[in-house]
Amino acid sequence: MSKRIEAKNLDIYYGSFKAVEDISMVIEPRSVTAFIGPSGCGKSTMLRSLNRMHEVIPGAYVEGELLLDGHDLYGPGVDPVNVRRQIGMVFQRPNPFPTMSIKENVLAGLKLNNRKMKGSEADDVAERALRGANLWEEVKNRLSLPGSGLSGGQQQRLCIARAIAMQPEVLLMDEPCSALDPISTLAIEDLIQELKDSYTIVIVTHNMQQAARVSDATAFFNIAGTGAPGKLIEMGPTDKIFSTPDQKSTEDYITGRFG
Amino acid sequence: MSVTTNSSSKALNPLKAGQLPRWAPWAGLGLALIVGLVFGGMKVAASTLIAAAVFVVGMHVLSLYVEGRRRANDRLAQHIVYGMFMLALVPLVWVSWIAVKNGLARLDAPFFTYSMRNIVGEGGGAAHAIYGTLYVTGIATAISVPIGLLTAIYLAEYGGNSKLAKGITFFVDVMTGIPSIVAGLFAYALMALLFGPGTVNGIGGAIALSVLMIPVVVRSVEELLRIVPNELREAAYALGVPKWKTILSIVIPTAISGIVSGVILAIARVIGETAPLMVAAGFTQSLNNNPTQGQMMTLPVFVYDSYAHPGIPRQPYWDRAWAGALTLILIVMLLNLIGRVIAARFAPKAGR
Amino acid sequence: MSSSTIAQTDSSLRPAKRRIGDTVFGGLSTLSGVSILVILAAVAIFLLAQALPALTTAPDVLAEQGYGEFWGWVLPFAFGTVWAAFLALLIAVPVSIGIALFISHYAPRRLAQSLGYLIDLLAAVPSVVYGLWGIFQLAPALQPAHLWLSKYLGWFPLFSGNPSGTGRTIFTTAFVLAVMILPIITSLCREVFLQTPRLHEEAALALGSTRWEMIRMAVFPFARAGIVSAIMLGLGRALGETMAVAMVLSGAGVIHFKVLTQQNPNSIAANIALNFPEAFGLRVNQLIASGLVLFIITLAVNILARWIVSRRAQYSGAN
Numbered sequence: 001m002s003k004r005i006e007a008k009n010l011d012i013y014y015g016s017f018k019a020v021e022d023i024s025m026v027i028e029p030r031s032v033t034a035f036i037g038p039s040g041c042g043k044s045t046m047l048r049s050l051n052r053m054h055e056v057i058p059g060a061y062v063e064g065e066l067l068l069d070g071h072d073l074y075g076p077g078v079d080p081v082n083v084r085r086q087i088g089m090v091f092q093r094p095n096p097f098p099t100m101s102i103k104e105n106v107l108a109g110l111k112l113n114n115r116k117m118k119g120s121e122a123d124d125v126a127e128r129a130l131r132g133a134n135l136w137e138e139v140k141n142r143l144s145l146p147g148s149g150l151s152g153g154q155q156q157r158l159c160i161a162r163a164i165a166m167q168p169e170v171l172l173m174d175e176p177c178s179a180l181d182p183i184s185t186l187a188i189e190d191l192i193q194e195l196k197d198s199y200t201i202v203i204v205t206h207n208m209q210q211a212a213r214v215s216d217a218t219a220f221f222n223i224a225g226t227g228a229p230g231k232l233i234e235m236g237p238t239d240k241i242f243s244t245p246d247q248k249s250t251e252d253y254i255t256g257r258f259g
Numbered sequence: 260m261s262v263t264t265n266s267s268s269k270a271l272n273p274l275k276a277g278q279l280p281r282w283a284p285w286a287g288l289g290l291a292l293i294v295g296l297v298f299g300g301m302k303v304a305a306s307t308l309i310a311a312a313v314f315v316v317g318m319h320v321l322s323l324y325v326e327g328r329r330r331a332n333d334r335l336a337q338h339i340v341y342g343m344f345m346l347a348l349v350p351l352v353w354v355s356w357i358a359v360k361n362g363l364a365r366l367d368a369p370f371f372t373y374s375m376r377n378i379v380g381e382g383g384g385a386a387h388a389i390y391g392t393l394y395v396t397g398i399a400t401a402i403s404v405p406i407g408l409l410t411a412i413y414l415a416e417y418g419g420n421s422k423l424a425k426g427i428t429f430f431v432d433v434m435t436g437i438p439s440i441v442a443g444l445f446a447y448a449l450m451a452l453l454f455g456p457g458t459v460n461g462i463g464g465a466i467a468l469s470v471l472m473i474p475v476v477v478r479s480v481e482e483l484l485r486i487v488p489n490e491l492r493e494a495a496y497a498l499g500v501p502k503w504k505t506i507l508s509i510v511i512p513t514a515i516s517g518i519v520s521g522v523i524l525a526i527a528r529v530i531g532e533t534a535p536l537m538v539a540a541g542f543t544q545s546l547n548n549n550p551t552q553g554q555m556m557t558l559p560v561f562v563y564d565s566y567a568h569p570g571i572p573r574q575p576y577w578d579r580a581w582a583g584a585l586t587l588i589l590i591v592m593l594l595n596l597i598g599r600v601i602a603a604r605f606a607p608k609a610g611r
Numbered sequence: 612m613s614s615s616t617i618a619q620t621d622s623s624l625r626p627a628k629r630r631i632g633d634t635v636f637g638g639l640s641t642l643s644g645v646s647i648l649v650i651l652a653a654v655a656i657f658l659l660a661q662a663l664p665a666l667t668t669a670p671d672v673l674a675e676q677g678y679g680e681f682w683g684w685v686l687p688f689a690f691g692t693v694w695a696a697f698l699a700l701l702i703a704v705p706v707s708i709g710i711a712l713f714i715s716h717y718a719p720r721r722l723a724q725s726l727g728y729l730i731d732l733l734a735a736v737p738s739v740v741y742g743l744w745g746i747f748q749l750a751p752a753l754q755p756a757h758l759w760l761s762k763y764l765g766w767f768p769l770f771s772g773n774p775s776g777t778g779r780t781i782f783t784t785a786f787v788l789a790v791m792i793l794p795i796i797t798s799l800c801r802e803v804f805l806q807t808p809r810l811h812e813e814a815a816l817a818l819g820s821t822r823w824e825m826i827r828m829a830v831f832p833f834a835r836a837g838i839v840s841a842i843m844l845g846l847g848r849a850l851g852e853t854m855a856v857a858m859v860l861s862g863a864g865v866i867h868f869k870v871l872t873q874q875n876p877n878s879i880a881a882n883i884a885l886n887f888p889e890a891f892g893l894r895v896n897q898l899i900a901s902g903l904v905l906f907i908i909t910l911a912v913n914i915l916a917r918w919i920v921s922r923r924a925q926y927s928g929a930n
Contacts, residue, residue: 051817056812075275077276078274079274079275079278081819086819095808098832333821337823358740408643434647438853438909440851441902444899444902448660449653451661473650477647501632503635534883538884588735592732
């Protein structure tokens with residue numbers, strides 16, 4: 001239930017603006033890959049193109065190949081809806097649907113495909129997903145209350161539960177902790193460690209320590225200047241990137257000399 | 260796993276789904292149009308309706324078969340949404356076309372220079388009604404703008420969360436909902452009590468329009484004043500500028516283009532009102548330059564009167580009605596355009 | 612104006628005294644606010660004063676002058692007002708929501724705003740023009756539809772009865788009213804649809820929902836209160852609309868639900884407009900009293916709308 005992602009010479013555009021240029025990388029299954037780099041370097045754009053969410057912005061498109069276990073995500077006949085069902089996403093700010101209860105939020109994605117889910121089956125799925133997101137114990141007595149009543153960290157774990165209830169192959173996380181306090185951040189980081197046993201996880205983060213703590217592989221993105229496209233500078237095992245990177249700019253960024 | 264892959268297990272590539280080719284909707288549309296023409300008996304409305312129904316239902320069934328339930332529903336929603344938009348264009352095009360077609364016949368110089376005094380049959384014009392509209396709307400604006408502006412200032416700058424402010428906000432909302440004919444009756448009743456029964460004149464009409472106009476002005480100006488960033492006010496206070504001067508020299512100038520456009524749009528909103536003016540300003544066939552004395556014709560009432568009480572032959576009266584209608588549309592659209600342009604052109608750079 | 616001498620007031624810490632400018636300006640604006648309350652109270656009082664004779668005069672005196680008892684007289688018009696407005700909503704609401712969605716979520720971004728203006732133009736047409744259009748164009752155009760509906764769907768109670776030969780029915784009127792309230796409902800719905808948080812839309816899309824599913828999952832729940840208030844505002848407009856009904860409808864004081872027949876329940880507003888110019892004596896009072904009834908109906912609708920919105924706002928948690 002976990003797949004390999006491979007990008008080959010990927011360019012990402014917003015209209016005529018080239019946001020990301022010539023990315024080639026392999027993201028291994030059952031591991032955590034972190035994207036780091038200064039603001040505007042294209043790491044979020046890259047992440048969003050992995051499940052075709054960047055298409056939501058009008059005029060955005062990609063060139064090159066992006067393969068999920070050998071199948072091109074942008075091939076002819078590929079349905080972005082199917083892509084997104086298999087590649088789940090967690091956003092920077094927790095975004096549970098405000099009008100739905102906690103349980104309805106978890107089941108929101110599943111209900112789309114499986115309209116007549118039996119009550120007991122739905123309960124099981126919801127429990128499994130919430131347990132998977134380390135949230136079950138905290139909310140099991142208030143499943144029918146609105147999700148917006150939870151704390152920020154709980155809301156974010158609810159969003160993770162909502163994503164893993166779909167049983168995706170890949171889980172994308174776009175700075176999932178940037179709106180959370182340190183304790184909630186720790187809970188999410190622990191959760192990421194558990195989830196990597198079953199999912200391919202890609203996480204964008206501004207927090208270098210977080211990348212060092214949770215990820216197995218790290219990719220460093222950078223831009224030459226404003227208006228220039230973002231590029232992948234270097235990618236490798238996290239230990240190596242954080243101790244002996246090949247590129248000078250990677251070292252500068254990690255040691256805090258810029259960015 | 261069992262729940263999520265029921266559709267993707269069909270194909271080898273789990274990302275692919277059954278998809279209709281891009282040209283399918285166009286082909287479907289063409290086919291539906293042919294069906295519509297054949298069964299609609301070459302009548303525009305019937306053919307279009309049949310074609311639309313055939314297209315929407317046909318595409319839904321086809322998509323249901325090829326792409327599955329969810330895609331089919333998505334398509335259905337899309338087609339209905341597009342259809343609704345096109346449906347709304349029908350009356351717009353129809354009304355403008357018919358007003359232009361029937362109105363141009365009498366949109367000539369005499370229409371703007373002659374009144375209906377001593378006119379039977381052809382000729383004549385709406386000068387008296389155009390003047391009347393200018394008087395009545397002008398007076399209504401003169402009443403509404405100061406009251407509306409100051410009330411908005413009170414609500415945005417002074418009222419805060421006080422009971423009075425909340426009450427005024429509520430009653431402004433209530434006032435927005437007053438039916439126009441009721442505003443006319445109010446003006447009539449007010450004039451009757453002040454100046455004796457049956458007092459119907461330009462002032463009465465202006466009062467009726469003011470009742471409709473004030474809440475529009477209050478609402479739009481208040482909204483604009485609230486958009487003015489608080490930092491500007493605080494910057495002025497920090498320089499020791501008193502509050503009233505801050506409002507007059509900082510807040511209002513910042514919002515002035517919006518205020519002007521709001522007032523213009525409010526005028527556009529009331530200038531086409533017919534019913535209250537029929538009740539409160541009345542009918543006449545000749546030019547009346549005195550709003551305080553005697554009934555005063557206005558353009559919308561002129562249109563109604565020409566239609567409803569034609570002489571014989573009827574056609575010249577109806578021609579004048581349409582010319583009046585076209586003039587009215589042009590005035591309202593012009594006012595709308597000016598209001599929008601002022602708002603867009605001179606707006607201070609805001610978030611959106 | 613000593614208020615501009617900043618240095619003086621700054622250096623000397625005299626107890627603040629209220630500036631004349633502030634007093635005058637604040638007082639003026641407060642006065643204007645209060646005048647709104649006065650105007651509304653005046654509306655109510657003057658209408659009531661002019662309406663009272665019709666309500667208090669003994670029925671036999673009224674009957675003697677050929678007017679009949681007030682409540683029996685006004686009831687059919689009140690019914691006609693509500694019935695026509697309801698039918699107009701039935702047509703306008705789905706179309707408006709469709710158009711609003713089209714502009715907010717379907718049309719290409721660049722075109723969306725201009726298309727919005729196009730719909731707003733419908734609001735720029737004065738009601739008397741809609742009246743002309745309704746009577747000269749729409750009524751004859753819809754007349755065959757009357758025959759068709761009566762022939763094939765005559766078993767349905769609404770479409771029963773002898774179809775009108777002119778098309779000046781409540782059926783046609785409802786269409787005219789629908790066109791008139793469409794721009795209001797559309798523009799309000801469009802505003803709330805556009806305000807749907809992007810986060811919620813993306814959350815729905817990231818779960819693999821289609822555009823329509825995203826709209827149902829994220830847009831509609833967020834916009835529910837806004838849609839209700841838009842509908843209520845449209846209803847208020849339809850209830851009070853005068854000229855289009857007065858010109859298009861061939862009305863009478865009857866109560867029935869049939870929409871295709873020659874005998875149609877007239878609306879209060881149209882009845883006033885048609886009869887006021889020639890009215891005198893007690894008739895005037897009677898018409899004004901019916902205006903008061905209309906005022907109360909629209910007031911009730913407005914307050915109901917406000918109540919629904921405030922209740923929904925607490926419950927939805929949409930900020």
